[in-house]
Amino acid sequence: MENPVVKVEHLYHRYSTQWAIEDINLEIEGAGVVGLLGSNGAGKSTTMNIICGVLKQTKGKVYINGVDTLKNPEVARGYIGFLPQKPPLYPDLTVNEYLNFCAEIHWMERKSIKAAVKRVEERCGVYHMKDRLLRNLSGGYQQRVGIAQAILHDPKFVVLDEPTNGLDPNQILEVRQLIQNIAEDRTVLLSTHILSEVQAACSSIKMIEHGHVVFSGTVEEFDNYIEPNTVYARFDLPPTIDELVALPGIRRAEFSDDHGVRLSYDGDRDTIKNMIRESVSRGWEMTEVKTEKTSMEAIFAKLSGK
Numbered sequence: 440m441e442n443p444v445v446k447v448e449h450l451y452h453r454y455s456t457q458w459a460i461e462d463i464n465l466e467i468e469g470a471g472v473v474g475l476l477g478s479n480g481a482g483k484s485t486t487m488n489i490i491c492g493v494l495k496q497t498k499g500k501v502y503i504n505g506v507d508t509l510k511n512p513e514v515a516r517g518y519i520g521f522l523p524q525k526p527p528l529y530p531d532l533t534v535n536e537y538l539n540f541c542a543e544i545h546w547m548e549r550k551s552i553k554a555a556v557k558r559v560e561e562r563c564g565v566y567h568m569k570d571r572l573l574r575n576l577s578g579g580y581q582q583r584v585g586i587a588q589a590i591l592h593d594p595k596f597v598v599l600d601e602p603t604n605g606l607d608p609n610q611i612l613e614v615r616q617l618i619q620n621i622a623e624d625r626t627v628l629l630s631t632h633i634l635s636e637v638q639a640a641c642s643s644i645k646m647i648e649h650g651h652v653v654f655s656g657t658v659e660e661f662d663n664y665i666e667p668n669t670v671y672a673r674f675d676l677p678p679t680i681d682e683l684v685a686l687p688g689i690r691r692a693e694f695s696d697d698h699g700v701r702l703s704y705d706g707d708r709d710t711i712k713n714m715i716r717e718s719v720s721r722g723w724e725m726t727e728v729k730t731e732k733t734s735m736e737a738i739f740a741k742l743s744g745k
């Protein structure tokens with residue numbers, strides 16, 4: 440059986456006296472974008488730095504493609520591309536010079552470098568900028584170059600730390616598209632604390648809070664993690680708020696316009712079925728009822744215990 444791209448087992452890290460992460464267990468397989476979510480100080484960077492071999496764990500194991508990062512760090516690192524939050528760009532180099540320099544740092548074979556640099560420049564849409572100084576590129580193009588250096592040695596696994604941070608809305612869309620593109624044939628772990636980013640770009644989520652994994656699943660599972668317990672209902676002949684809250688299981692009700700009511704209920708589907716029956720028998724003429732999804736922000740707050 441093929442090894443997972445990343446396997447993290449019982450990972451702990453302590454900075455002086457404080458545990459930053461405790462008993463992190465993760466397994467990531469297949470191509471696509473995995474979002475690593477968590478609020479500030481949750482332990483994302485610590486986990487990513489250990490996975491990428493930049494920081495040595497206090498205890499626990501990390502395997503990249505089955506290779507133990509402590510036993511064979513060079514081999515493991517060869518499978519990883521990393522774009523830290525602050526891209527390590529040298530402003531006085533041109534795009535071409537910089538990528539050639541990165542290829543040497545990756546110990547790429549000399550004869551393969553020219554073609555590899557051209558390949559990533561084209562893939563990341565910076566080929567036409569190849570002779571420009573990095574200092575003269577926009578933030579979006581600098582980030583593209585950062586992504587280009589991360590995939591230069593064609594790694595199976597790429598880690599991007601908050602890659603759209605500080606970009607304008609158009610640049611964000613372009614960089615997201617690029618991330619989706621490079622994730623077609625590799626696994627991308629994207630760290631962010633922006634929930635809309637996860638919705639837009641990721642297929643699955645790992646969430647870390649207080650140094651522990653608190654969620655692991657698909658975006659849809661994350662979205663539905665908390666039972667939606669708000670419904671919106673429209674009536675042609677609406678009842679009063681008192682009539683609605685007198686129904687079993689309805690906790691709160693308020694008009695959002697003349698005919699529409701937002702209701703908070705106990706989460707039991709029978710409560711809604713009963714309200715529909717009451718509407719028919721009392722002639723409220725319900726024309727619409729729909730469950731309102733819990734917002735990602737609410738889920739995030741619930742999972743992070745805030």
Ligand SMILES: Nc1ncnc2c1ncn2[C@@H]1O[C@H](COP(=O)(O)OP(=O)(O)OP(=O)(O)O)[C@@H](O)[C@H]1O
Binds near residue numbers: 483632
């Ligand atoms: N070098 C360090 N020395 C001491 N404590 C640290 C160090 N780096 C991080 N920490 C602490 O470890 C915990 C986890 O930090 P980490 O940077 O991994 O979180 P994060 O989720 O990446 O947060 P952010 O999004 O703010 O970067 C925090 O409590 C942080 O204060």
